[in-house]
Amino acid sequence: MRHVIKAKNILEKEMDLKGEQMFPLNYIQIENIQDVKGVAPVVKFTIQSDPISEVGINGCQALDMLKYVKCLFQSLNDAFPSSYNDTTIAHIENAIEAQHLRTQDRINRGVEGQNKL
Numbered sequence: 001m002r003h004v005i006k007a008k009n010i011l012e013k014e015m016d017l018k019g020e021q022m023f024p025l026n027y028i029q030i031e032n033i034q035d036v037k038g039v040a041p042v043v044k045f046t047i048q049s050d051p052i053s054e055v056g057i058n059g060c061q062a063l064d065m066l067k068y069v070k071c072l073f074q075s076l077n078d079a080f081p082s083s084y085n086d087t088t089i090a091h092i093e094n095a096i097e098a099q100h101l102r103t104q105d106r107i108n109r110g111v112e113g114q115n116k117l
Contacts, residue, residue, distance in 0.1 A: 007068060011067055045064075063099045
């Protein structure tokens with residue numbers, strides 16, 4: 001199985017375990033999934049256009065892209081363990097945590113879900 005597919009499966013399991021909404025997975029599409037040498041898989045992210053409160057859900061967040069990339073490195077690390085992969089995963093996890101802190105700050109200031117500073 002290609003790592004791009006395995007990464008999406010890992011992400012789905014992680015989201016399920018954390019009780020997160022699964023809708024972002026609808027906006028992560030994978031093409032060229034056949035394991036053919038020389039044929040690159042394509043991962044497409046449809047990004048949320050505006051605040052959900054204004055337009056509804058029409059894409060995934062940049063945070064979902066970070067989560068997917070983390071899972072991609074986890075898949076690669078399962079197959080080809082490396083301390084460099086571990087470091088990369090840790091840095092992505094730090095970036096994800098920073099975004100959670102940003103969201104909490106925006107909630108506390110009453111501007112989350114709005115195009116405001």
